[in-house]
Amino acid sequence: MYGIGILKGFSVTALNMIRAPFTIEYPDRRVGLLGLAKASGMNPLVFALKRPAAAVKAALGVAKIPARLPQHSRFRGQEFVWYEERCTGCASCAKLCPLGIIRIVTDPSGRQTQEGEVYDVEVFDIDLARCMACGICVEVCPYDALHMGSGFERARYAFPNLMITVDELKRAPKRPSTWFRPQLEAKGYDPQRSGTADWKLVGRHETPTAEQLKRTWVDERTR
Amino acid sequence: MPIRTEPVTVNIGPHHPSTHGVFRLRVTFDGEVVVDAEPVFGYLHRGTEKLAEERTYVQFVTLSDRMDYVASMTNNQGFMLAVEKLAGITPSPRGVWLRMIAAELQRIASHLVGIGFFLQDLGAFGTPLIYVMRERERILDLFEMLCGARITVSYMRPGGVFMDAPQDFWPALDTFLADMPHYVDEYERLITGNEIVLVRTKGTGKVPAETLVNASVSGPMLRAAGLDWDLRIKDPYEYYGRVKFDVPLARESDNFARYIVRIQEMRESVKIIRQCVEQIEPGPVRPKEVPFLIRPPAGDVYAHIEGPKGELGYYLVSDGTIAPYRCKVRAPSFINLTLLRDMLVGWKVADMIVTFGSIDINMGEVDR
Ligand code: SF4
Ligand code: SF4
Numbered sequence: 001m002y003g004i005g006i007l008k009g010f011s012v013t014a015l016n017m018i019r020a021p022f023t024i025e026y027p028d029r030r031v032g033l034l035g036l037a038k039a040s041g042m043n044p045l046v047f048a049l050k051r052p053a054a055a056v057k058a059a060l061g062v063a064k065i066p067a068r069l070p071q072h073s074r075f076r077g078q079e080f081v082w083y084e085e086r087c088t089g090c091a092s093c094a095k096l097c098p099l100g101i102i103r104i105v106t107d108p109s110g111r112q113t114q115e116g117e118v119y120d121v122e123v124f125d126i127d128l129a130r131c132m133a134c135g136i137c138v139e140v141c142p143y144d145a146l147h148m149g150s151g152f153e154r155a156r157y158a159f160p161n162l163m164i165t166v167d168e169l170k171r172a173p174k175r176p177s178t179w180f181r182p183q184l185e186a187k188g189y190d191p192q193r194s195g196t197a198d199w200k201l202v203g204r205h206e207t208p209t210a211e212q213l214k215r216t217w218v219d220e221r222t223r
Numbered sequence: 224m225p226i227r228t229e230p231v232t233v234n235i236g237p238h239h240p241s242t243h244g245v246f247r248l249r250v251t252f253d254g255e256v257v258v259d260a261e262p263v264f265g266y267l268h269r270g271t272e273k274l275a276e277e278r279t280y281v282q283f284v285t286l287s288d289r290m291d292y293v294a295s296m297t298n299n300q301g302f303m304l305a306v307e308k309l310a311g312i313t314p315s316p317r318g319v320w321l322r323m324i325a326a327e328l329q330r331i332a333s334h335l336v337g338i339g340f341f342l343q344d345l346g347a348f349g350t351p352l353i354y355v356m357r358e359r360e361r362i363l364d365l366f367e368m369l370c371g372a373r374i375t376v377s378y379m380r381p382g383g384v385f386m387d388a389p390q391d392f393w394p395a396l397d398t399f400l401a402d403m404p405h406y407v408d409e410y411e412r413l414i415t416g417n418e419i420v421l422v423r424t425k426g427t428g429k430v431p432a433e434t435l436v437n438a439s440v441s442g443p444m445l446r447a448a449g450l451d452w453d454l455r456i457k458d459p460y461e462y463y464g465r466v467k468f469d470v471p472l473a474r475e476s477d478n479f480a481r482y483i484v485r486i487q488e489m490r491e492s493v494k495i496i497r498q499c500v501e502q503i504e505p506g507p508v509r510p511k512e513v514p515f516l517i518r519p520p521a522g523d524v525y526a527h528i529e530g531p532k533g534e535l536g537y538y539l540v541s542d543g544t545i546a547p548y549r550c551k552v553r554a555p556s557f558i559n560l561t562l563l564r565d566m567l568v569g570w571k572v573a574d575m576i577v578t579f580g581s582i583d584i585n586m587g588e589v590d591r
Contacts, residue, residue, distance in 0.1 A: 005416035012413040013350060022357050070364075074371035074389065096515070098282040134285040134377050139385070140515060148371070179371040182386060 029067035033058040039065045071150065073178045073190040076133045079149030080126060081176040082169040083199040086145035089119030093137035093146055101127040102137060124166040129159050139180050144203045147176030150191035176202055228254045237266050243340060243579075244586025250567070250575065257575055260567040262560060267590040275550035280306050280517045281380060283550070288375040290552065291588035293336045296322075296329035296366070297530045299379040304460055305526035305537035306381045310519035315510055318383020319461050320503040324396070325369060325378060326528075327492040327499070331403070332362040333531035334443075334485040337583035341482060342414065344580030345423055351414060358406050361399055368392045381517055383509030396500065403493050407486060415483070424479040428566055428578035432476060438562045442533025442555055443484045444582065448476035454529035466498040478581040485583070516545045532556050532583055552591060556584040 031039065036058040037047040048055040057063045089106035106119035138148050149172070156162050175191035178184040183204050189197060236247040245266035251259040271290055275283045287302045288295040300322055307314055314322075339355035363373040368389055370378040378384055414420055432448040445452050453470045455463040471487035473480035521543040527536035533555025540549040559582050566578050 002418055005418050005421070009413045009417050012409055016354075022360075072364075072368045072371065072389070072391075074369075074386075075367060076371035096279075096282070098278055098285050132285060132289075132375060133372065134375070135371070136282060136285065136377075177371060180386060185389065 024067065024069060026067050026069060028064035030061065031058060031063055031065050032061060033063075036063050036065065068192070071192060073150075073185065073192070075150055075152075075177055075191075076135050076179050077149040077151045077177055078128060078131065078133055078154050079151045079172055080164060080169060081147040081149050081172065081174050081197075082124065083145050083147075083174070083202065084121070084170060085199045086143045086203060087121055088143055088145070089121045090142065092140045092142060096140045097137050098134065099130055099132065101130045103127075121166060124164075124169055126164040126169075127162070128154065128164055129162040135179055144181065144183075147181060147202065148179045150175045150177045174198075230258055237263075243584060244589075246584075246586050246589070248563075248579070252572065255571050257567050257570055257572070260564050260575075262563050264560075264586070264589055267586050269591065271591045272550050272552060275547055277546055279515075279545045280310075280519075280547070281515060283547070284379065285375070285377045288377055289587060290554065290591055291333075291530070291532070291535075291556065291585045292374055293585055294329050294333040294531045295374060295376045296325045296378060297333075297528060297535060299376065300326045300461075301526060301528040301530065301535045301537050303379045303381055304528060305524055305539045306517065306519070308524040308526050309522065309539050309541055310381065310517050312382045312513055312517075313510065314381075315383045315507050316462075316504055317387070317506045318508040320499050321369075321384045321388060321508060322379055323461055323463070323466075324496055324499045324503075325366070325376075325384070327496045328362050328365060330492045330531045331489050332359045333583075334489050335359045335362075337531070338410070338414075338482060338485055341478075341577070341580040341583065342420070344576045345420065347414075347420075351410070354406075354410065354413070358403070361402075365392065365395060365399060368395065380509055380513075382513040383507075385509070387508045393500070396496070400493055400497055400500075404490060407489055410486065415486070421479065423573075423577060424477065424482060424581075425475075426477050426479075427570065427574045428478040428581055430476055430562065430566055434562065434565060435476070438558070438565075440533065440559050440562055442530070442559065443481055443488065444533070444559055446470065447473045447480035447484045449474040454527060454534060458527070460526070460528055462499075462502075465502065466495050468495050468498075478577055481581045481583075518543065518545055527553070530555055532585065532588070533559055554588045554591060556582075556586075556588040557591075560584050560589055 033048070033055055034044055036054065037044040040047060042050070054063060089104065091104045094102040094104045103123060103125040104121060105123035107122055108119060133148070135148050138146050174196045176184065176197055177191055178189060181202065184202060187201070189201070230251050230253045232249060232251045234247060234249055237245040247263040247266070249261040249263060250257055271286050274286055278286065284299055284302060287298040290298050303322070335355040335358055339352040342351040366376055367373050369392060370376050370385070430448065432450055435445055435448050436450070441452065449472055451470055451472060454460070456470060468491045471484050471491060473484050519541045521541055523538065523540040525536060525538045527534050534553065535555055536553030538551040538553070539547050542548040563579065563582070567575050570578065
């Protein structure tokens with residue numbers, strides 16, 4: 001009979017109207033009184049007594065709290081995490097970036113034990129306006145100094161502001177993504193929950209000290 | 224008294240919601256009937272094939288994501304097969320299984336988008352599209368677990384994939400596989416029996432099978448004409464020889480047949496993924512000895528896969544250096560689109576957009 005299919009279709013739509021919403025509100029999530037009290041870590045009654053204005057707002061359904069998006073620890077964010085202590089200035093990342101948008105200027109460092117071993121990085125510009133977050137630079141970094149970040153809120157008003165400079169890299173919160181870093185994943189690190197990661201945590205191996213280097217390369221050979 | 228009409232030429236696009244990207248269709252109408260149609264494309268040309276000549280093989284993976292951006296995984300897969308053939312790399316078994324899982328998930332996601340926009344073109348504004356996006360979102364979440372990105376995945380590497388799936392991927396995949404058949408049932412209830420859809424799509428946009436073969440069309444379009452041609456069966460690449468699945472066929476070669484073939488292929492993909500999950504074996508996901516800079520011997524290869532839209536082929540010529548000398552992509556969207564004029568002429572305006580939507584093209588792949 002004509003029309004049965006259409007009615008069936010309407011029943012599907014009607015069923016979906018009473019289901020819980022699938023959409024996630026971002027950047028702010030609307031909450032009720034219970035949700036707001038829970039977000040501030042208080043019992044709803046105590047909360048209503050302490051902050052009556054906010055409680056009334058929440059009860060009316062107009063209160064909002066910042067929402068956190070569910071995000072996997074491998075998420076390739078745009079903010080890079082760079083560890084000055086690990087970086088030797090080898091510039092593999094700059095060489096193998098498919099777009100060639102990393103610019104590195106180095107200078108022989110005072111902390112080196114042999115000539116050409118470690119360099120101080122003076123310029124480390126990543127042109128985020130052109131970066132496609134592919135992560136090849138992270139993949140090729142032999143010293144685990146560069147990691148993908150976990151943030152993504154990097155909208156800016158002008159192109160020059162999209163450039164990540166070395167100062168910004170030094171200042172940026174160290175929440176590396178576990179993309180291409182199985183050692184971080186093995187430790188159960190999650191950039192959202194575990195907080196910032198120290199440079200000692202992120203490496204596959206520790207950087208050898210000058211003494212260890214001397215033992216391996218000088219003492220053992222001249223023995 | 225008959226009314227004399229005059230043909231009028233109308234430009235549809237390049238910026239038109241029904242053209243699936245930047246695509247221009249110059250159509251000549253006589254009254255309501257299409258008398259001529261000329262596709263104009265190239266607005267999204269980025270020179271990917273030329274760019275490949277100065278990128279190493281791994282670097283090009285990132286660019287292959289951007290060709291058919293609703294099916295990045297299969298793009299990666301085709302390119303990896305070509306590189307492995309060229310350089311003589313034997314992939315790791317676990318990597319291959321993971322690649323198959325990813326590719327079949329991508330096929331579901333791509334068909335979902337294809338169906339959603341096809342119905343959008345039909346005038347079912349919003350509802351079906353939002354429904355398919357809901358499921359696609361879950362697939363993209365799975366991709367985020369695998370490789371940290373949702374659209375531009377860059378997941379595969381010569382010899383396998385770059386990293387093993389995380390622990391929480393497997394339960395999430397299981398729940399998705401359990402839910403997906405119900406979702407497909409829901410579309411069938413919503414759409415397949417709907418009289419308006421049937422009237423609008425049955426019998427419109429018919430193309431004879433010979434025309435399809437002569438134009439070397441592939442993929443669901445060909446199978447909707449009753450031609451049993453699926454590269455996963457006819458030329459089993461990866462481990463497709465070890466999984467069992469049916470190739471859905473339809474006979475009518477009209478818009479409805481193309482829609483129904485896609486719906487059934489999604490069910491088959493779910494079956495394939497289940498078998499992959501059963502057969503996957505532990506081990507490394509890529510051989511240790513494959514270097515980052517691959518230097519294949521001089522020569523040329525052609526490798527093809529059954530992408531969601533048709534046969535996706537890569538022709539690579541190597542001159543022994545770290546970058547390909549030439550990289551030619553056989554893009555299914557582009558070749559399926561060449562038949563557009565034959566499909567449109569003689570039909571009404573209202574059928575034009577539906578027929579165009581049923582090809583399921585992606586402009587990123589057409590123009591490359
Ligand atoms: S993520 Fe990719 S594009 Fe961005 S800097 Fe690294 S290698 Fe270059
Ligand atoms: S970040 Fe890594 S690849 Fe780049 S210069 Fe430093 S050590 Fe080398």
